[in-house]
Amino acid sequence: AQSVDQPDAHVTLSEGASLELRCSYSYSAAPYLFWYVQYPGQSLQFLLKYITGDTVVKGTKGFEAEFRKSNSSFNLKKSPAHWSDSAKYFCALEGTGYQNFYFGKGTSLTVIP
Amino acid sequence: NSKVIQTPRYLVKGQGQKAKMRCIPEKGHPVVFWYQQNKNNEFKFLINFQNQEVLQQIDMTEKRFSAECPSNSPCSLEIQSSEAGDSALYLCASSVTGDEQYFGPGTRLTVL
Numbered sequence: 758a759q760s761v762d763q764p765d766a767h768v769t770l771s772e773g774a775s776l777e778l779r780c781s782y783s784y785s786a787a788p789y790l791f792w793y794v795q796y797p798g799q800s801l802q803f804l805l806k807y808i809t810g811d812t813v814v815k816g817t818k819g820f821e822a823e824f825r826k827s828n829s830s831f832n833l834k835k836s837p838a839h840w841s842d843s844a845k846y847f848c849a850l851e852g853t854g855y856q857n858f859y860f861g862k863g864t865s866l867t868v869i870p
Numbered sequence: 871n872s873k874v875i876q877t878p879r880y881l882v883k884g885q886g887q888k889a890k891m892r893c894i895p896e897k898g899h900p901v902v903f904w905y906q907q908n909k910n911n912e913f914k915f916l917i918n919f920q921n922q923e924v925l926q927q928i929d930m931t932e933k934r935f936s937a938e939c940p941s942n943s944p945c946s947l948e949i950q951s952s953e954a955g956d957s958a959l960y961l962c963a964s965s966v967t968g969d970e971q972y973f974g975p976g977t978r979l980t981v982l
Binding site for chain 1: 926976
């Protein structure tokens with residue numbers, strides 16, 4: 758069965774530090790993976806996706822993510838972090854069946870100025 | 871920012887009542903998704919459309935939920951007989967190709 762796990766419900770760091778939000782997935786075939794962000798009071802916004810090819814994908818707002826097949830991970834990274842990055846981040850997997858998506862429970866990121 | 875419009879933003883119903891919510895996808899987006907997000911932030915895919923055709927839906931949707939995306943009208947999701955467990959945030963998303971999705975603000979349903 759397909760699933761997405763975001764093991765860290767909350768992450769807090771100081772502005773200027775490097776951020777890495779963890780995401781692991783379970784899927785038997787080649788995955789399509791996504792990151793979305795939800796700023797306070799706003800809708801989910803697309804950040805980036807991995808379909809195939811380069812294992813490091815770059816997205817909007819200076820974020821990038823690295824796909825690692827060896828440990829089924831798709832971690833989101835940014836350096837340096839800015840206070841405006843404080844938001845909730847969701848990792849998602851496109852699974853079997855036509856366009857069926859699975860989301861993780863999200864990681865709430867707080868960047869302290 | 872997403873231009874997906876969802877109405878109403880809040881919906882309160884009694885058990886057994888019908889609950890209907892609407893979604894206007896972004897212009898030029900033929901693929902529409904509906905998700906249910908519970909209080910634990912867990913997303914559940916409900917149904918998706920390409921233009922007016924259902925692509926996929928889960929069993930729950932088939933039994934008590936009905937949805938449609940008529941041409942030139944908003945898409946809609948209706949719960950025929952609401953239950954307390956249906957209380958959640960219902961999110962609509964649209965997409966050009968079906969992978970990168972643009973989400974609306976959601977309709978928060980409370981079933982008393």
